Amino acid sequence: MRKLSQLPSPPEKGLLGHVYYLKKGNIHRQMMEWQRRYGSLYRLRAGLKKALVIADVDLIREILKARPHDFRRISNIEAVFEEAGMNGVFSSEGENWKFRRRIVEGALQPGQLERFHPHMQNITRRFSERLTTLALAAQGVSITDEFRRYTADITTMLAFGKDMNLTGSSENPVSSALQSVFPVLHRRCRSPFPLWRLYRSKEDKAFDEGLDRIKVTLAELIEEQRRIIISGDVTTPENFLQAMVLQQKDHQMLTDRDIVANALTLLLAGEDTTANTLAWTVYLLSRHPEAEQKLIQEIDQHNDGDPLPWPLPSLPWMNAVIKESMRLKPVAPQIYLEPMNDTCIGDVAISKGTPLFLALHAGALDEAYFSDAQSFDPSRWTNREGASMNALFPFGGGARMCPGRSLALTEIKMALHALYSNFKLIPLQDPNSVRERFAFTMAPLNFRATIIRR
Numbered sequence: 001m002r003k004l005s006q007l008p009s010p011p012e013k014g015l016l017g018h019v020y021y022l023k024k025g026n027i028h029r030q031m032m033e034w035q036r037r038y039g040s041l042y043r044l045r046a047g048l049k050k051a052l053v054i055a056d057v058d059l060i061r062e063i064l065k066a067r068p069h070d071f072r073r074i075s076n077i078e079a080v081f082e083e084a085g086m087n088g089v090f091s092s093e094g095e096n097w098k099f100r101r102r103i104v105e106g107a108l109q110p111g112q113l114e115r116f117h118p119h120m121q122n123i124t125r126r127f128s129e130r131l132t133t134l135a136l137a138a139q140g141v142s143i144t145d146e147f148r149r150y151t152a153d154i155t156t157m158l159a160f161g162k163d164m165n166l167t168g169s170s171e172n173p174v175s176s177a178l179q180s181v182f183p184v185l186h187r188r189c190r191s192p193f194p195l196w197r198l199y200r201s202k203e204d205k206a207f208d209e210g211l212d213r214i215k216v217t218l219a220e221l222i223e224e225q226r227r228i229i230i231s232g233d234v235t236t237p238e239n240f241l242q243a244m245v246l247q248q249k250d251h252q253m254l255t256d257r258d259i260v261a262n263a264l265t266l267l268l269a270g271e272d273t274t275a276n277t278l279a280w281t282v283y284l285l286s287r288h289p290e291a292e293q294k295l296i297q298e299i300d301q302h303n304d305g306d307p308l309p310w311p312l313p314s315l316p317w318m319n320a321v322i323k324e325s326m327r328l329k330p331v332a333p334q335i336y337l338e339p340m341n342d343t344c345i346g347d348v349a350i351s352k353g354t355p356l357f358l359a360l361h362a363g364a365l366d367e368a369y370f371s372d373a374q375s376f377d378p379s380r381w382t383n384r385e386g387a388s389m390n391a392l393f394p395f396g397g398g399a400r401m402c403p404g405r406s407l408a409l410t411e412i413k414m415a416l417h418a419l420y421s422n423f424k425l426i427p428l429q430d431p432n433s434v435r436e437r438f439a440f441t442m443a444p445l446n447f448r449a450t451i452i453r454r
């Protein structure tokens, strides 16, 4: 059995060890580089804390499965989210988590998605209209921003029962407020010292203002749902806010602050992840015209001018394209956990509370799991002997696996269908200049394109 201090470790930079690297937007790539050099278990230091990086697919699977009993999210996360009034299902632990998880799962179960589908169709129709306008304007746009409006409309409709119509408006107040919130949360969760409590930087001030704006909007929406519940006979909740306001009747411990935190968590977890997955998918398709053409042919077989119906038809090539995109461009490439007790991970003894960085994307580029792993080849997912998701964890795993995965995949399919039914993208930059930026989720930086009718 080895001690953590006996593991190899990349060279440190400065007094804080590897904090310099951990703060950077390409830390997930850096970790892949370190994995090649130091193996699938190595050590990092953040201030006084030693952390274990785990890039071994089997160990990652075991750890994910051993939650919630043996591992929890790193305790920084709960503290940072609690301080921001955002301690919902993603960041909470123990009984609090169980209670919140049950409500969230209820709101995202297949029956609920079926009932929600007409709203998704309306929002997708509006997305198509927006694409028509953009194609007529023939100007470069940030594709990620366009997808973000779409996913924010869907998530806010599901979470708050409110059609924000961000897709149809030029302003996007909720989404732009969230854009100042995500990176700061990410930075704070990984920071060895809570410097923001001593000194508010420009970003911290934008964070406070953004969060205040969102919370004011949410407080109004909660009141609206309360009025609807009081005035009528709502027995089956139509949205997540209603579900929680109804729960408040039976559970005094569920405060308005909790409701805001839970609703914000859905936005946080559902908006950027799905928008960035869409953006990476169309980026990869724009670089691989044959795969794009094959997708268009498949979509043309299901194109009656309307958004995809429920249940969604079988679209095997689209499925393969999405899986391949999530393999090469995982928007959640790592998660941070810690053991609840002293334990062993592989042959390493680890004490309670040691930060564990799980490199969820470790298997993605490993030739042991995917032949010609660097290349974009959706057909690996359609071959009989082809690839398996066993080595990938795009949605995490175990009891805390992403509860929004079915919703996310439905959104992604409906948006791709709407886009390629009538349009194509012409990227406006050298594809190699589109960078990966990891700040809570991994987004394409500088991806601009014009939308043309195909």
Ligand code: HEM
Residues within 6 Å of the ligand: 064, 089, 090, 091, 101, 104, 155, 265, 266, 267, 269, 270, 271, 273, 274, 277, 331, 332, 335, 393, 394, 395, 396, 397, 398, 399, 400, 401, 402, 403, 404, 405, 407, 408, 409
């Ligand atoms: C392509 C899109 C998405 C990706 C790649 C993604 C990925 C993830 C990952 C990796 C986790 C951590 C899982 C773990 O700890 O094992 C997670 C958690 C979570 N996701 Fe997603 N997600 C996506 C979309 C969504 C959507 C649309 C929603 C809901 C609207 C959502 C809600 C959540 C919630 C609530 C959690 C916390 C679960 C818990 O801690 O129990 N996600 N997601």
